[in-house]
Amino acid sequence: MFVVQAPSIGRQHLLETSCRQPATLGTSRSRSSARARVHGALAVSLALVAGCRVETSPTSTTTLVADSVHEFSGRQGQRNWFYGFWNRSVDANGSYDSTTDFQLLEHFGDDPKNGLSSRSEFTTGKLWNLRDGSYYTSLWAEGGHPHGELELGEYASVEHWAVRRWVSTVDGAVNIRGQIGKVMPWGKLWKGGCKAMIVVDGKTVFTGTMGNQSDTYSVDSQVHRGSTIDFLIGPDPSIGVTTFTAVIKHRSVAP
Numbered sequence: 053m054f055v056v057q058a059p060s061i062g063r064q065h066l067l068e069t070s071c072r073q074p075a076t077l078g079t080s081r082s083r084s085s086a087r088a089r090v091h092g093a094l095a096v097s098l099a100l101v102a103g104c105r106v107e108t109s110p111t112s113t114t115t116l117v118a119d120s121v122h123e124f125s126g127r128q129g130q131r132n133w134f135y136g137f138w139n140r141s142v143d144a145n146g147s148y149d150s151t152t153d154f155q156l157l158e159h160f161g162d163d164p165k166n167g168l169s170s171r172s173e174f175t176t177g178k179l180w181n182l183r184d185g186s187y188y189t190s191l192w193a194e195g196g197h198p199h200g201e202l203e204l205g206e207y208a209s210v211e212h213w214a215v216r217r218w219v220s221t222v223d224g225a226v227n228i229r230g231q232i233g234k235v236m237p238w239g240k241l242w243k244g245g246c247k248a249m250i251v252v253d254g255k256t257v258f259t260g261t262m263g264n265q266s267d268t269y270s271v272d273s274q275v276h277r278g279s280t281i282d283f284l285i286g287p288d289p290s291i292g293v294t295t296f297t298a299v300i301k302h303r304s305v306a307p
Contacts, residue, residue, distance in 0.1 A: 111305070111306045112303055112304065112305045112306070113303070113304055113306070114227070114301045114302065114303050114304075115301060115302045115304065116299065116300075116301050117220075117221060117222055117226070117300050117301065117302045118131070118132070118133075118218050118298070118299070118300040119298075119299050119300075120133070120193075120216060120218070120230070120283070120297050120298040120299070121193050121194055121297050124192070124193035126160040126161070126178060126180075128156060132218055132219045132220075132221060133216065133217070133218055134154075134156065134216075134217040134218075134219070135156065135157050135180040135191045135215075135216060135217075136154050136155050136156045136157055136214075136215045136216075136217060137155055137157060137182060137189045137212050137213060137214055137215055138153045138154065138155070138212065138213040138215050138284065139153075139155065139210065139211075139212055140211040140212070140213060140286070141201065141210040141211045141212075142210075148213070148249070148251060148282075148284065149254065150251050150253065150254045150280050150282055151254065154215055154217060154280075154282065157180040157181060157182055157189070157190070157191065158181075158182060158183070159180065159181050159182070159183070159184065160178060160179070160180050160181075161178050161179075162178060162179075163179065163181050163184040163190065164184065165184045165185030166181065166184050166185065166188055166190070168181075168188070168190060168192075168197060168293065169192075174235050174293055176190075176192040176193075176194075176195075176293070177192055177193060178192070179191060179192035180192070182199075182212070185206070185207075186206075186207060186208055187199045187207065187208060187210070187212060188204075188207070188291060189212040189214055190214060191214050191216055194295055194296075194297055195235065195285070195293065195294045195295040195296045195297070196214035196216065196285045196294060196296060197214060197285070197291065197292065197293055197294065198211075198212055198213055198214050198246060198285050198286050198287045198291050198294075199211065199212035199287070199291060200212075200287035200289055200290070200291045201287075201289070202287075202289070202290075202291065211286070211287060213247075213284045213285060213286040213287075214284070214285045214286075215282050215283065215284050215285075216282070216283040216296070216298075217280055217281065217282050217283075218280075218281045218283075218298070218300065219278060219279070219280055219281075220275040220276065220277055220278060220279040220280075220281065221277060222275065222277065222302045223275070223276045223277055224274065224275070224302060224303065224304060225272060225273075225274055225302070225303040226272070226273055226274075226275050226300055226301060226302050226303065227270065227271070227272050227300070227301045227303065228250060228257075228258075228270070228271050228272075228273065228281065228298055228299070228300050229268065229269060229270040229271070229298070229299055230268070230269060230296070230297035230298040230299055231266050231267065231268055231269075231295055231296075231297050232248045232260055232262050232266070232267055232268075232269060232294070232295060232296050232297075233262050233263070233264075233265055233266035233267055233294065233295045234246060234262045234263055234264045234265075234292055234293070234294055234295075235292070235293040235294060235295055244288065244289075244290035244292075245261045245262055245263050245264075245288045245290065246261075246262045246285060246286065246287060246288050246290065246291065246292060246294050247259070247260070247261060247262070247284075247285070247286040247287070247288045248260040248261070248262050248269075248283075248284070248285060248286075248294075248296055249282075249283075249284040249286070250271060250281065250282065250283055250284070251280075251281075251282040251284065252273045252274075252275060252279060252280070252281050252282075253275070253279050253280060257271050257273050258271045261288060262285075262288075262294050262295075262296070266295060281298075281300070283296055283298055
């Protein structure tokens with residue numbers, strides 16, 4: 053939702069005009085003429101004041117309510133953030149349902165078999181993962197890694213979307229913005245894009261393709277306390293290390 057405010061100069065001009073009008077009446081004329089001008093000036097002043105009230109708009113303020121990077125943790129639910137995945141391979145309709153398809157990731161820490169947390173080409177730090185050595189499905193502070201139906205040796209051939217969830221603490225309009233992009237473009241199975249999606253209370257409000265460069269996004273949405281905002285990372289069909297950050301700001305309108 054965009055809040056358009058009337059220019060402040062309009063209100064100032066109207067107020068100044070309404071205040072000055074009676075003072076400009078000549079005093080050398082007859083009383084009846086003066087009274088007529090006073091009545092006319094008062095009528096104009098009232099109209100101008102009424103115009104001020106109609107033309108001005110309430111001011112809006114924005115408040116930071118969530119930050120996916122700075123609030124990342126190894127505890128599910130901390131600061132209303134949850135870390136999970138969607139198993140699209142077993143989904144009958146292949147469409148994400150935020151009420152039934154979101155599952156929590158099981159482990160937090162290093163991943164010695166997958167090796168994502170110990171690479172020199174990129175930095176993940178400690179991360180959430182499903183099962184080290186069986187799936188690449190994982191999330192960390194600045195992004196995540198999906199899993200695909202690809203030939204990955206001992207790894208399972210299933211399609212997993214990594215899903216970061218924030219549960220709203222506010223009512224009203226919010227702006228969601230951040231960065232998306234592919235960090236690790238090398239290798240036959242990793243070369244190419246991944247998909248990004250934002251789903252608010254079951255409604256998709258953003259979709260994008262994460263290529264081999266960093267892009268920014270911004271989207272507005274309406275939420276209420278308890279609304280779920282899900283950030284999904286999926287294969288396209290390649291997989292890989294991705295960046296997907298989110299800063300959420302609440303927009304409130306002064307009465």
